Amino acid sequence: MRKMSDNTFQLGVFASNVWGGLTKTTAAQRWNASWDNNVALATMADQAGLEFMLPLAQWSQLKGAAETDGHTFEALTWAAGLLGRTERITIFATVHAPFVSPIFAAKQAVTCDHIGHGRFGLNIVSGSAEPDFLMFGVEMMEHGQRYAYTEEWTTLVKRLWEEAEPFDFDGEYFRLKGAFTRPAPYGGDRPMPRLERLGLRRPHQAEEAQ
Structure with missing residues (x-):
């Protein structure tokens, strides 16, 4: 089982x-999310x-008073770049399941x-902003269906x-033939999945992801 550290209280x-993080200020001191x-x-x-x-993972939202509101680096590419520049810290990527093929995401994550x-x-999310779904041309299912998906x-x-x-694979939402991706995750142990709240949180070591 992977874990980020032995600390009971973990910070990130x-x-x-x-750009600006999650603040709404237009002050000059707001976070400049340049790559450097x-x-x-x-x-x-x-x-x-x-x-x-x-x-x-931000697409159509976060518009505000500052001209840079809504400027965001795509999360998987961002994670790959930072992983190549660091040594110990865990870097997550946030992915909207309805907008990305699971096969494509699995390959990106392993890379x-x-x-x-x-x-x-x-970090796997189901999406909650209708403009995002409209922009991708994906049907926004009702709340329970999105989490089942x-x-x-x-x-x-x-x-x-x-x-x-x-x-x-023959499921309710996916019907795939010959689904496959290699290489396996690094070290043979899958990346840490963090599933957004589904009403019940399960520990990482359980069969189903948290």
Whole structure:
């Protein structure tokens, strides 16, 4: 089982891939989410012993008074870049399950995992902003269906990481033939999945992801 550290209380940085972070201020001192600043912040967090960095997956939202509101680095590419520039800290990527094929996401995640030698985590979300769904041309299902879809998506990703042979999958939302991706995650242990709240949180070591 992977874990970020032995600390009971773990600290990290959230949403540094977003210009201004999550603030609404237009002050000159607001966070400048340039790539160089993200690298500098990740390096400092790594050296300070923080456990993780977790990005926001933002598409059409976060418009505000500042001209840079809504400027955001894509989370998987951002994670890959920072994993290559750090040594100890865990870097997460946040992925909207309805907008990305589970096969494509599984392959991207494993690539990040190998870049970071096992320091990658995947934050899986179901989406809640209708403009995002409209922009991607994806139907926004009702609340319960979105989470059921995400659970099936996550099941597929985990099987792709764990199974060495192609498999068929016949679910409620996905019907795949010969699903397969290699290499396996770094070290043979799958990346840390963090599933957004589904009403019941389960520990990482359980069969189903938290």
